[in-house]
Amino acid sequence: xxxxxxxxxxxxxxxxxxxxxxxxxxxxxxxxxxxxxxxxxxxxxxxxxxxxxxxxxxxxxxxxxxxxxxxxxxxxxxxxxxxxxxxxxxxxxxxxxxxxxxxxxxxxxxxxxxxxxxxxxxxxxxxxxxxxxxxxxxxxxxxxxxxxxxxxxxxxxxxxxxxxxxxxxxxxxxxxxxxxxxxxxxxxxxxxxxxxxxxxxx
Numbered sequence: 605x606x607x608x609x610x611x612x613x614x615x616x617x618x619x620x621x622x623x624x625x626x627x628x629x630x631x632x633x634x635x636x637x638x639x640x641x642x643x644x645x646x647x648x649x650x651x652x653x654x655x656x657x658x659x660x661x662x663x664x665x666x667x668x669x670x671x672x673x674x675x676x677x678x679x680x681x682x683x684x685x686x687x688x689x690x691x692x693x694x695x696x697x698x699x700x701x702x703x704x705x706x707x708x709x710x711x712x713x714x715x716x717x718x719x720x721x722x723x724x725x726x727x728x729x730x731x732x733x734x735x736x737x738x739x740x741x742x743x744x745x746x747x748x749x750x751x752x753x754x755x756x757x758x759x760x761x762x763x764x765x766x767x768x769x770x771x772x773x774x775x776x777x778x779x780x781x782x783x784x785x786x787x788x789x790x791x792x793x794x795x796x797x798x799x800x801x802x803x804x805x806x
Contacts, residue, residue, distance in 0.1 A: 621786040623731070626793025627694065627800070634801070640688060642681045644674040650700035651711040659697070660711050661718045671715055675722060682723075690723045694796055696731040698755065699782055702747035709754045709761075716762055725764055729796055730755045732770035737781040766799045768792070 628639040649670060651660045656667030663669065682688045701708050716728055732755060738748045759765045774788025775781040784792060 621789045623696070623789045623793035623796060624694065626790045627797045630794065630797040631691075631800070639691075640681055640684075642674075642678050644670070644677050645697075646670055648700055650697065651708060652701055652704050654700055659715060661714050671718065675719065678719075678723060690726040692727040692729060692800055693719065694729050694731070696733075696792075698733050698751040699737070699748075702733075702745050702751050705747040705750040705754075708751055709757075712754060712758065713761060716758075716765070727800060728758075728762065728765045729768060729799055730758055730765070731768045731792055731796060734775055734782055734784060735770055735772045736775045740781055766802070768795045768799050771795070 622643075624641055624643060628641055632639045646657055648654055649657045649659060651658060653660075653663065653666045657670055658666050658668075659670045661669070661671040678690065682690065698708075719728075720726070733748065733752060738752060741748060756767050759767055771784070771788050771791045774784050774791060776783050776785050
């Protein structure tokens, strides 16, 4: 384990600021307990294989299964201390699958079910893709609307799942709206945490 700082050590080398640190700082500040982050994201990845990488838990044909990687990383992290427990999963993905959204809901459902079967019923929180990017390519890539609709509907298909709307106007630049700027990432982290601490419906 290493002390967390931006950029977090994901499956591939990351740059800049992410939402995980903001979430962790808010949670640690509210509870007074340390937070163990297990970052496993990979840019330009999805359920449909891209460059040999996939999140599809049932697809073992490629060079690297990110679902298996995430599970192994999580199991190893939890095993470092007997009091460690999985408190939640933060999911932010979908842009790559917007080009081919067929089967997205079923594959996302299988991922959620698989992780919970292995690690228990932890809250699963989905963050919305960049609203500015979705608006920008709405006609060119209609699959964005499909994936966004799946994300919004996921709480109806699974218990203890929440959807978080992403901030608008906080993109990197006029020519790069697919990613959030530093302020947008921090705001997204804050929204994840606000949703995480929201009481479950009776």
